Amino acid sequence: MTAPAYSRVCASAAEALAGIEDGSTVLVGGFGMAGMPVALVDALIEQGATDLTIVSNNAGNGDTGLAALLAAGRVRKVVCSYPRQHDSWVFDGLYRAGKVELELVPQGTLAERLRAAGAGIGAFFTPTGAGTPLTEGAETRELDGRLQVLQYPLPGDVALIAAHRADEVGNLVYRKTARNFGPVMATAARTTVVQVSEVVPAGSLDPEAIVTPGIYVDRIVVTGERAARGEQ
Amino acid sequence: MEQHAERLDTAGLAAAVARDIPTGSYVNLGIGRPTAVAAYLDPAQRVTLHTENGMLGMGPPAEGDAIDPDLTNAGKQPVTELPGAAYFHHADSFAMMRGGHLDVCVLGAFQVSARGDLANWHTGEPDAIPAVGGAMDLAIGAKRVVVMMSLFAKDGSPKLVPECSYPLTGLACVDRVYTEVATFAVTPEAVMVTATYGMAFAELAERLQVPIVAG
Structure with a gap:
């Protein structure tokens, strides 16, 4: 018999992140600060796991969130599409000093590798990146008249995402473009942790409008609307 | 081939790109200069803007009370729906x-080759931090790929070239x-x-190492 569904709601972010091991691959949602699970990333710094591989679209902004995790020396490798931003000085410094490894992945290939991991797809071919330095050494075939490159799934041990609302069985809805990587990362990790602005009773969310069904969600933390929006 | 007496300024270039977008198109405008094209689209063109961070029907930049941190464009600037x-x-x-x-x-773009190869994501300089975003996906995926750039680099060298020397995007x-x-x-x-x-066609032909024909 499984635990009752409402037990997915954790009392704190610290409780939600219990058990994350050193060397884990952590998928972190967000596009810039929209959809960034700031409270969960802060809790990951407190939790102490190190030697992490972080999969996220960007490599941290300013000095908080992912940038603080990087600055704390917890990250061995970043897998992302767009590390360089006007406020990515923490990553920039570590990268130039050779203290963090970078795997640069085209954004659509990043999303599709996550989707493949969640959908049980063993590998796929895509024209994105064919003939460019980012796919050097990868198997390339001509399919449907185009050069296409073999890509593998990108599974996580843990996904940390932000959504707008959850119901008590873990169904999620998002807000606007803060949705971004959340739904696909939720499918791609063994354990998915979500921060939300509120948890509502089962039956309160329109079943037709659920974006992430609760089967993908393991732990829920209520952090308040401001935190869910990535604001301090 | 149309011949105009004056060079295009920044606004003129954006307007020229906007004018040629077919009515009813779904369009993605890249970060930087292409973003400015949106302001020159005629409502009668019925263009729907796509932003890769997850939206169709993107509106103009958001200002004042309309700014919502959950609603941004690919450049992470606040926008409207x-x-x-x-x-x-x-x-x-x-x-x-x-x-x-x-x-x-x-x-x-940094460079476009005569074959239509695109280089726009990385200068290849050793200390540059590479970032690709959605450029490679757009380059191979959109039905029509339009580049807007200055034709000559600051040192006067052409950016439309026989072969790209910068790392390729597509x-x-x-x-x-x-x-x-x-x-x-x-x-x-x-x-x-x-x-x-x-600029006369003859001068263009002389300054570019790429063979050109008048359309």
């Missing part, structure tokens, strides 16, 4: 590009190139000049 807008997650957003559903994308993917002095259609047969602005 128009009636008929739709939100979706990243795998769906990039399936729209990679699956060939977008009609037009507009991108900046192979043989560029269809149109808009610059301050000329617009080009890149076809399998030839690079065709479709309009000139303040």
